Amino acid sequence: MDAPTRPWHVQVTEELGVEPIAAGAGLDVAHHWLGHTVWPLLGQEDLVRLHRGAGARMIAEEEWRAALTPALTDLYRRAYPHEAAYATASAAASGFALKHGYGQAEATEYGESYAAMNTDANQRVHAEANARAVASLTAKAFAAGDAEAYALTWPGAMIRACVVVAGPEARDRLAEGLRDSMARLSP
Numbered sequence: 001m002d003a004p005t006r007p008w009h010v011q012v013t014e015e016l017g018v019e020p021i022a023a024g025a026g027l028d029v030a031h032h033w034l035g036h037t038v039w040p041l042l043g044q045e046d047l048v049r050l051h052r053g054a055g056a057r058m059i060a061e062e063e064w065r066a067a068l069t070p071a072l073t074d075l076y077r078r079a080y081p082h083e084a085a086y087a088t089a090s091a092a093a094s095g096f097a098l099k100h101g102y103g104q105a106e107a108t109e110y111g112e113s114y115a116a117m118n119t120d121a122n123q124r125v126h127a128e129a130n131a132r133a134v135a136s137l138t139a140k141a142f143a144a145g146d147a148e149a150y151a152l153t154w155p156g157a158m159i160r161a162c163v164v165v166a167g168p169e170a171r172d173r174l175a176e177g178l179r180d181s182m183a184r185l186s187p
Contacts, residue, residue: 008147009178011156018175021182026147028055029185030155037177038159041166044071054142064139072135072158077127079161082119090115134158 006014009025021029035051046067050059094111102110134153141149163170 005148005151008151008153008155011151011154012159012178013175015156015159016171016175016178018178021178025182027142027145027150029181030147030150031055031142032185033178033181036181037174038162039071041170041173042071042075042162044074047071059143061139061143064142065135068135068138069131072131073127075127075158075161075165076130077123079164080123080126082123085122086115086119089118093118 007025008030009021013020031051031054035048035054039045039047039051050064050067053059090111092111093114094107097107097110098104137153138150141147141153159174162174166173
């Protein structure tokens with residue numbers, strides 16, 4: 001039997017490297033944090049509005065999905081290690097070409113051409129596939145008000161992508177925002 005999924009707030013605090021927050025942090029805390037810290041950091045105003053309004057009204061799954069899908073696609077596209085993947089693909093393809101009789105200039109051109117096609121396609125597929133899966137599961141969890149279902153979306157992984165995109169200093173901003181959300185919404 002699989003171990004139970006750790007609550008969303010445990011996953012996030014572990015990813016941020018901060019002390020765990022109080023047990024039982026529900027989606028009210030998640031919505032406050034996402035709407036006041038995470039999505040503003042990434043410039044995603046549609047999600048800022050949705051999360052900030054989540055406590056005042058029920059938001060349908062489709063509305064969540066419609067906002068989450070493009071925002072997560074952008075996040076995962078920007079978090080993809082494009083430069084490193086390009087360099088690896090270019091070097092491998094150039095090496096292949098050299099071993100198969102190409103001259104240095106042709107092998108370099110072949111490697112760069114291959115790397116551009118390969119890396120761009122991989123980045124697009126990575127972003128779209130991750131966004132589609134995470135947006136769908138997250139939309140269902142948020143529409144149902146289900147913190148356990150939200151934990152199954154592995155929000156710590158999304159936060160890891162946020163730090164890659166926004167830079168290492170974002171880790172402190174995200175942690176401080178989480179502490180603030182907990183302080184405001186703790187009983």
